[in-house]
Amino acid sequence: MISIFINDKPYKVEAGQTIMQAADKLGFHIPRLCYHPKLSIEGACRVCIVEVVGMRNYVASCAYPVSEGMKIYTNTEEIRRARRDIVELILDNHPEDCHTCERDGNCELQRLAFAMGIRKRHFEGEKKHYEKDLSSASVIRDPDKCILCGRCVRICSEIQKVNALGYAHRGFKTVVMPAYNMPFKDSVCTTCGQCINVCPTASFIEKNFTQELFQKLGDKSLIKVAQIAPSVRAAIGEAFALEPGRQLEKELTAALRKLGFDYVFDTQFSADLTIMEEASEFLERFQGKGKLPMITSCSSAWMKCLEQFYPDLIGNVSTCKSPMSMASALIKSYFAKKINADPKKILSVACMCCTAKKYEALRPELMVDGMQATDIVVTTRELAWMIKSAGIDLLHIKGEDFDHPLGYSSGAGTIFGVTGGVMEAAIRTAYELYTGETLLDIEIQDIRGFKGIKEGKLVIDGKEIRVAVAHGLGNANEILNTIRKDPQRYHFVEIMGCPGGCIGGGGQPYAGSNSLPLDEECLKKRAEALYGLDRNKTIRRSHENPDVQRLYKEFLGRPLSAMSHKLLHTHYSPKYPPGIIPAELSAK
């Protein structure tokens, strides 16, 4: 412990931390912009400057370590003015279009300008004029709004290890862009959308489908069908100013009907179905028919990453489609038949926590009878906006249940949204399919939680099965390198593209004014919302879902049948350009 003074008051703090870290713990919130606790320190924005007695200049508190006897001032008149000037200088070449901007109301720059007391613009700087990159199916890049804080570059390289983004050119002309300024769609971007989550402004936003969806919802000739991913219900409340952790499953179902959907289904149903197929596929491979370890295939960002960064491991990945695409395939086949409708007249809409699902929906290999299976994907954010825009009172609405036959789910389907959930759900079912006995201890703690890589072991019929779970593509890289070196190490591996799994998806609500993007406490609460739903269900194993059983009886036959393969399985192939992961980073 060392002694420091902040604003003339003495404090004892741990040595070896930055001024900002020490101040945070003491309840001083120094304003900041480019800083993010999960990312390396950039020191680019200079908003977090403080005065340190004896120093010639103000120092960036995010980057400067505390030392014995240090006298720090965080809030003098001069510091306040200097900080305000810095924010004003950031604003001076920022477009003045707040009221028509996608991030109006949840922009960190806007909040900061307000907190700095900027009521008038003193500087008029040159504005930037670049074209928006609209090429990606998921993510829009708008350099005009970029303030060069570098969070996107850092999350893409440090957390995701995708390195799709970098700074190009210099000085005022610096732009964050993919290599060779190529369109986003031709880059190594996995469309995970984490750049959107951490961007303080609207320089990265999702490709918005709300207007198109509103229009189609008004089309009386269409049968409008929605599905909701588990993580949407666990997070959408935050977009309505609720504390994280309150799930709104029934309210959402009612709201979607009020928006004009004729049927509201649950992606958790098809998650159960995924487990039936995936657990069966695993057991086949485990008994010698196919490559091990088997790696899960639910996460769309991970699938694009696989094709560009790890084409050598395609054979290890399950052929199962994602739960979204399984549900969509059934909506346009099984369900269409059930209601005696022309599948071409069905509008299949997926409400997802994910931006990569927009890309997945367009994959040609997922077409069903020549039709795109998922017509529109909207993120949690887009859905929240639609609900507000339509004047639906989500928080006071009377809850409703999902429709049959694709709406009932077990607790196993629910926990798909959290890292480790797919593995846990698969184990619950695989154990019983293999041994014929029911697994009693179904909450598998080893693979829960937010550690980057989790490992577990279980014994099925005297045989040891080694499993591993990774969330975030950077952690995935570590596991995949292990698999390349030691293919025998694991039998079954779950990979999710986003930190925390789908609950931390690129389409989830923006952080509120007291929170940070991808705050782990918030992720924990979202996870707890899903674990709570699981605990409160009587049926917690996918194979016990009566609607899944009926689907097999009436339509699919059995897991891995010809019909299952036609509708529920797919394939992957190497894609260009190939991704490169620097060895230096992967060694960390």
Next chain:
Amino acid sequence: MIAEDDEKITELKTFMREAKTKEHPDSQLISILHKAQELYGYLSQDAMTEVAKEMNIPTAHIWGVATFYHYFNLKPKGKHSISVCLGTACYVKGAEEILNAIRGELKIDFGQTSTDNLFTLQEARCLGACGLAPVIMIDDKIYGSLTPKKALEIIKSYKK
């Protein structure tokens, strides 16, 4: 794509393999890009992608370095480089008129290459031949005491 049997790529790869034996191979990037430009005259996407693969450095990062330094050319250069001196002496002796004449003739601006790939136009700040002002330099040859008409005649002679 760069052909496998391209002699230049073999030389570049040898250079990179050597760089990899050094203590911080990733800090060798600039010298590798210099080598690539020396071999090809500019940094093509293909060349940068080769560097990315061999050195295990993401292309977005290489692009950042290549665009940061003005020394690196991202487009192929013409057969001849024309440097128009805009230093003080040349400027007062009418360098701007010479420059405008060349711009008009070749339809290019500084840093650009004519469509026939013969000429790349560059700006120079005093070539140390003030007594001959205004001057231009084509490749390594200086032409002085120019008028716009003379300058165009000289350029014409390079087209043959």
